[in-house]
Amino acid sequence: MHEMSLAEGxxxxxxxxxxxxxxxAVRAVWLALGALSHVEHESLRFSFDVVKHGTxxxxxxxxxEITPGRAWCMPCAxxxxxxxxxxxCPRCGSHQLQVTQGExxxxxxxxxx
Amino acid sequence: MCTTCGCGHGETKIxxxxxxxxxxxxxxxxxxxxxxxxxxxxxxxxxxxxHAPGCGHDHVHHHGHAHxxxxxxxxxxxxxxxxxDGTVVRHSHDHGGVAVHGDHVHFGVGAAHAHxxxxxxxxxxxxxxxxxxxxxxxxxxxxxxxxxRGIFAVNLVSSPGSGxxxxxxxxxxxxLPATPVTVIEGDQxxxxxxxxIRATGARALQINTGKGCHLDASMVERALERLQPPxxxxxxxxxxxxxxxxxxxxxxxxxxxxxLSVTEGEDKPLKYPDMFKAATLMLLNKVDLLPYVSFDVxxxxxxxxxxxxxxxxxxxxxxxGDGMDTWLAWVRLHAVTAKHARTQPKVATAE
Numbered sequence: 001m002h003e004m005s006l007a008e009g010x011x012x013x014x015x016x017x018x019x020x021x022x023x024x025a026v027r028a029v030w031l032a033l034g035a036l037s038h039v040e041h042e043s044l045r046f047s048f049d050v051v052k053h054g055t056x057x058x059x060x061x062x063x064x065e066i067t068p069g070r071a072w073c074m075p076c077a078x079x080x081x082x083x084x085x086x087x088x089c090p091r092c093g094s095h096q097l098q099v100t101q102g103e104x105x106x107x108x109x110x111x112x113x
Numbered sequence: 114m115c116t117t118c119g120c121g122h123g124e125t126k127i128x129x130x131x132x133x134x135x136x137x138x139x140x141x142x143x144x145x146x147x148x149x150x151x152x153x154x155x156x157x158x159x160x161x162x163x164h165a166p167g168c169g170h171d172h173v174h175h176h177g178h179a180h181x182x183x184x185x186x187x188x189x190x191x192x193x194x195x196x197x198d199g200t201v202v203r204h205s206h207d208h209g210g211v212a213v214h215g216d217h218v219h220f221g222v223g224a225a226h227a228h229x230x231x232x233x234x235x236x237x238x239x240x241x242x243x244x245x246x247x248x249x250x251x252x253x254x255x256x257x258x259x260x261x262r263g264i265f266a267v268n269l270v271s272s273p274g275s276g277x278x279x280x281x282x283x284x285x286x287x288x289l290p291a292t293p294v295t296v297i298e299g300d301q302x303x304x305x306x307x308x309x310i311r312a313t314g315a316r317a318l319q320i321n322t323g324k325g326c327h328l329d330a331s332m333v334e335r336a337l338e339r340l341q342p343p344x345x346x347x348x349x350x351x352x353x354x355x356x357x358x359x360x361x362x363x364x365x366x367x368x369x370x371x372x373l374s375v376t377e378g379e380d381k382p383l384k385y386p387d388m389f390k391a392a393t394l395m396l397l398n399k400v401d402l403l404p405y406v407s408f409d410v411x412x413x414x415x416x417x418x419x420x421x422x423x424x425x426x427x428x429x430x431x432x433x434g435d436g437m438d439t440w441l442a443w444v445r446l447h448a449v450t451a452k453h454a455r456t457q458p459k460v461a462t463a464e
Contacts, residue, residue, distance in 0.1 A: 002326075002358070006244055009244045009245070009247070010244060013240060013242050013244070013246075014240075017238055017240050021238050023238075027235050038360070038361055038387055074422075085386050085387070085390065085420065086383065086386050086419060086420050095418070095419040095422060096422045097422070098422075104243070105243065105244045105245065106240075106241060106242060106243050106244065107240045107241075107242050107244060108239065108240060108241055109237050109238060109239040109240055109241070110237070110238050110240060111235050111236070111237050111238075112235060112236060112237075112238055113234075113235045113236075
């Protein structure tokens, strides 16, 4: 997806929170990006570095935490790990999977001064 | 402009707008032109922030680690906390030169070894906000708007050239007059598609996204206000021709329907999985051309089901009529359900 746009969204969320907490500066931003989410991480880092200029997040570090992909396998009737969308169940090889985790894109927390 | 991704900044035009663009305020808040919504947080006064479901309130947590004497280099600590879903997260971070020794707080214990009076401590503020939260907020509003009026809304997505608009004009001609239909059209430029729709007798509103590559929920919200679709009708939203971006944006529709034509590759579902996963129904269009192309229908359906086991598939030809009855039966069935599920019955009016 368009990482520059996501970066703008992140900075916006961070600015709003920083304002609400009377922060002078944001030191770090933690993101939770699911392993199955539609984001290219390096591109996001690059974009964030560009977009944060001139904002309260000017010197903020970006920390990305990748949450693993999980899915419910219908034939197995069990929750399994899923590395990528479209992958088969690691246990039985079926594609009848319902993704339960790993598509999220969240700003988790920020460190402010 | 897309409120989430900023694409098409200042360029979104909705038919009938004098100058339909969103703009930013000096304080960083921004809002669309024509309206003022209570639910829109960006109005220049701080509501704090929206929370992801399950996250009750934001809180500040201090790290408060004790340190061994003499440990006065810039500190790196391992910090562990547990997310709402049980995921344990460990990360290291620098305290920016602050250390706590028992009840004595040291400032300025970074590499400079200087005590800088007044240098502030840092604190953590938990946010847990979905990056797409703003779009989803608008999408929820749209969904409620439509539910209150008993309107069934479909978000039509595809590559450019799959035959969406023709499929729409052919569908509308068969649906009218028994089923009222309105259309929201999305394209970068021109009102060509909206005009083609209007020629069928249905009302249509064109959204030009400018440089933008997808419709988002706030654009659709503004369009709905202008369009005022009638109660108990069907709303088609023809998204910008794009098999990538629209997948991620909830517009408030009941279903995303992906249109794939047999003149495209049968492995499209594997190459663009996000879109096929987001769709409830795949319409395989232009089947009248099957004798002239090497398109493997069975394989295509298999690929689609691999990416989305629950996806329904219908084979149609908008121009020749194949499969149109089945597709329209699906539309009518959902329209009837939406009519009867109307959430807020209005005062009875003459119908």
